Amino acid sequence: MTEIPPIRTVVIEREVAHPPEKIWRALTQPHLLEEWLMKTDFKPEKGQKFTFSRQPQPDISVVVDCQVLDIEPNRSLSYSWQAFGLESVVTFTLEPTPRGAIIRMEQTGFRPDQDAAYKGARASWKQFVARLDELLSRLD
Template sequence: MNEKSTEVRSVVVEREFAHAPEKLWRALTQPHLIEQWLMKNDFQLAADHRFRLSADWGSVECQVMEIEPNKTLSYTWSAYGLESVVTWTLTPTAAGTHLRMEQAGFRTDQEQAYQGAKGGWQHFFASLEKVLDQQA
């Protein structure tokens, strides 16, 4: 067996937001807000719930894995042969919240998906920030 084929990489994006964890949690878990910064979806905050994220380029099949309100959310992220897991971690700070997103599971032969995710999540984080700033 070729060891390289089992090697996996992660994309990690971390950012400080001047908003409370509860506010970020809403943006990560309410379908109408998810649609504003990520993609159209049929997300439900329920363990094992299967949902789909849809965009012009296609869709992502997902399943909720872990829920710890205002702290952790993880779900599978499957699209175009990529089987990965997205984990959101919210940590309160003096100024608001430190948000960490890790998408784990990129094989070494999935360079295009890996590079796409690196750029894509930066864009999604910028959109998330706008959504948060618009929310009361």
Template sequence: MNAPFNETRTVTIEREFPYPPEKLWRALTQPHLISEWLMNTDFKPELGHRFFLKGDWGGVTCQVLEIEQQRSLSYTWNHEHADPAFALESVVTFTLTQTGQGTHLRMEQVGFRPEQKQAFGGAQHGWKLHFDNLEKVLERLD
């Protein structure tokens, strides 16, 4: 049985990028760019679109829940596993806020159950690396 929503943990990563929201939005919503900083995907920026993110460790099934052009993007992030303790049902939300220096990007992944310490720690570490990769993609993007 799943823990009540209020008993779940959240991974939050925030970073300021010296680029306009339009540039970050492209990196968050264009499949070939997502593949460069996150994972291979068949993502489409369409409400309700179901897609897959695939890494060397496996992958996650996703569905677009919310999309507000150059402001926010939210989708499910579900990792199925034979052992229910390792199965993860979560939601990832990106929020873009234009600043005087560029764009503040906030990523929240909500839904880690208290017993999912390894998944929670892995997500904290992994998202920081993904943001480093995102920065590299943005640096060379026109």
């Protein structure tokens, strides 16, 4: 019997002093997504296709093709994330706490032969979530 190699997942979880409704705005409003993640034409509707894009250097463009898979306002958001041969799923969950909320970001679908993508995602999501936290501190 052939053994199927495990699919790897990047998980970042932290508690923030902001309510789920405020975090939800930053996860679903394109002008706010652009501040902490990437430029996007996102619409919070199940089945909606959208892209994330950025140009880190003049001669390099990054485009991520996505589709909203599941959405439960102020609670969870899941979308496909496809770029550079990676087909994965990103899921955000928000859990209210007495202090604010726990944000959990999970990106799953990294095959064993996608080590560079996996390591890049681990580093990038830490930076993205830190920028999300900074944005939340500035939002009303």
